[in-house]
Structures are given as C-alpha cells and as structure tokens.
Amino acid sequence: MTIQGGKIYDILRTYNKQVKYSKASSSEKSSPDKNIDKVIISSDARKLSFISSLMAEIGKSDKETLQKIDSFTQDVDFGSVSEEDLAELKQNILKTL
Incomplete structure (x- = not known):
C-alpha cells in the first residue's frame, strides 16, 4: 500500500x-x-428580531400588519423585557391579529 x-x-x-x-x-x-464571551443586543435589535419573527409566523408582510404590530410594541422597552414576557406579548398579538 x-x-x-x-x-x-x-x-x-x-x-x-x-x-x-x-x-x-x-x-x-x-x-x-x-x-x-458576552454579547449585548440593543433594544432596537431585539424589537426588530421580535417583529421579524411575528411577521414570519403570521405569514403576512403588508404595511398594515406591520403598523398594527408597531402599535402593540411601541410602549415596550425591549432592552429590559424578559423572554417570558416577550413570548406572552407575542401570543397576545397573534390572538389579536
């Protein structure tokens, strides 16, 4: 060999x-x-990620749906909200839409 x-x-x-x-x-x-290693994700990035996952789950990407989601999330401080609270918020938004 x-x-x-x-x-x-x-x-x-x-x-x-x-x-x-x-x-x-x-x-x-x-x-x-x-x-x-430590990674810090900004609140804007967390909000964008949250909205993107919602839009993907809903299956719609129109401007009206995005505005509705934005109205639900405008008072949320994504920098300090927990993952459990985000999951609950997501479920509430999905029920409403």
Whole structure:
C-alpha cells in the first residue's frame, strides 16, 4: 500500500490540529471564567428580531400588519423585557391579529 506525499501532509496537519485542540480544551476546563464571551443586543435589535419573527409566523408582510404590530410594541422597552414576557406579548398579538 502506498501513501502519497500530499496525503501524509493532510494526516499530519489533521493530527497537529487535534493536538492543539486538546491543549486548548484542557486549558478551558481549568479556567472557564477567562474565556466567556458576552454579547449585548440593543433594544432596537431585539424589537426588530421580535417583529421579524411575528411577521414570519403570521405569514403576512403588508404595511398594515406591520403598523398594527408597531402599535402593540411601541410602549415596550425591549432592552429590559424578559423572554417570558416577550413570548406572552407575542401570543397576545397573534390572538389579536
């Protein structure tokens, strides 16, 4: 059985990646607080995401429906509202529409 030079290179490269990954994962296990990424989503982005999911669930994308949804959500502070409250708001809007 013969192994071509390119295949040997691929095998060694894969092995090297696995060794590096095992070192990285073992260091992550020892200090989990060092590598925590935090993402902050703006209230406008949360509102846009909420409205987009509503529009997708409703199946309509006309201007009138968007205005109705906007009227329901204009007093909501999307920066501090919980996911449970958003789910409840979504259900109420879906019932109304």
